[in-house]
Amino acid sequence: MTKAEEYLQEYVERIGKSVSGIDERTGHAIASMLGAYKNAIYSKAVKNADKSLSLLKKGGSPAVLSKAVIIVRNSSIRLAPMQKSMSSSYTWEGRAAGGVGSIGDAEIIECDFAPEDEEYLALVLPQDEIKVPEEYNLDNALALCYAAALKSSPLDEQSLQEWVYTYVLTKISDYIGE
Template identity: 35%
Template sequence: MTTNTITPGPASRLWMAVPAVSFGGIGVGLLLMEVVRFSYGFWAGIAGCVIASCLLFYQAYSKPRRDLVSLFTPLYAVLIFLIPNEVGSMVIVQVVFAATISLLSVRVEKLFNVKKTEKKTMKQMLNEYIMRIEPLLSRVDEETGHLVAQALLRFKFGLYESATDNCNKALDRLRAIEPYPRVLERALLILRERASGLAISRVVTYPEHVFTEEDSEYLAIHLPENLVDDPATLDLDNTLILLYAVGIETSPLDEQALEEHQRFIIQILESYKEKLAEAAAT
């Protein structure tokens, strides 16, 4: 699964300078030739077109995406106007060139001011989440991390009584951690409550332990209330992802086992694909 990220480039009014400079130069040239009777007045139009082509080059180069046609306009200007020929001095040629680069300038601003769609996989999102909660992970010692990892793995394999026991042991060790990791405590309590219920074939519909608003920065899945079908399931899924992150980052003994079951966590994230996209769009 992938999520799409579109990043707009900075707003710019540089595109307005391209028609202003090019047509302005042509206008000055016509004024010099028709009013002042200066026979070399056409050079003002040439200068305007060449300078405007350089402005277009800079505009195109500064965008998130590059338009090759616009990047080569200074070269076209040199070939048309600066290499000795009869064409460059013709006003009609200057007008056509100015109109062309003006259209290109608008095109660059409208079509190339947005980066290409970037695709982010759920594995990348998981890795970014782990990096985001590094301040929490750095406070967890190896033994506690091992108990957390074992609680998660045994829950996954249906060994609910053993998972409950590991949750209790991990909760006991949390008391030695400063500052106290309350979000990790709640995650272990949520897993313990669910495992205890499943051990006796009881589904916990209204759990006693839930995440609070202060825990949100440490949770992988954030959804507005209107997109949450079952808060208890969302809390459990966030619990499993959090405990996975704690285990794989703090327990070398369980790293390989957790990596082998990473797909389990990825599937949890993938199940929220549409809702995460909908939440991002609002």
């Protein structure tokens, strides 16, 4: 097992206790968001993020998880104009010209992790070592969402391991050196 694999495994176990109140439906929505994001289907990632946020409002999870979902959602909105599919041709505003795959009126929700969120983050660096804050926040958000989905949605475990694990592992490896 590599250093990054051990690090991610320990993180998932540590976070598992914090997200134990998340129901399977919410975990599935988060897993679906991650799968869509990783596969560059950003319009679907936005829709699944919105569903996740709606379900997270019911409680049972730390507020930082909602922040993580918002950060992935924001990235999806920014990347939506680059989404390639047979049925999409995007306008400058990130809306599909034909309506298929559209993110609709989805707007960016300003959101960042706060110092009090650090206990939930996979990667904690001193401020002066964070070169691109948006990417640092996104990488932490992806790791937190991955851990939460893995721990709360057993039916998604295999697809998360097959489709998202290596993606998150690569992000972590970039920080811890491997």
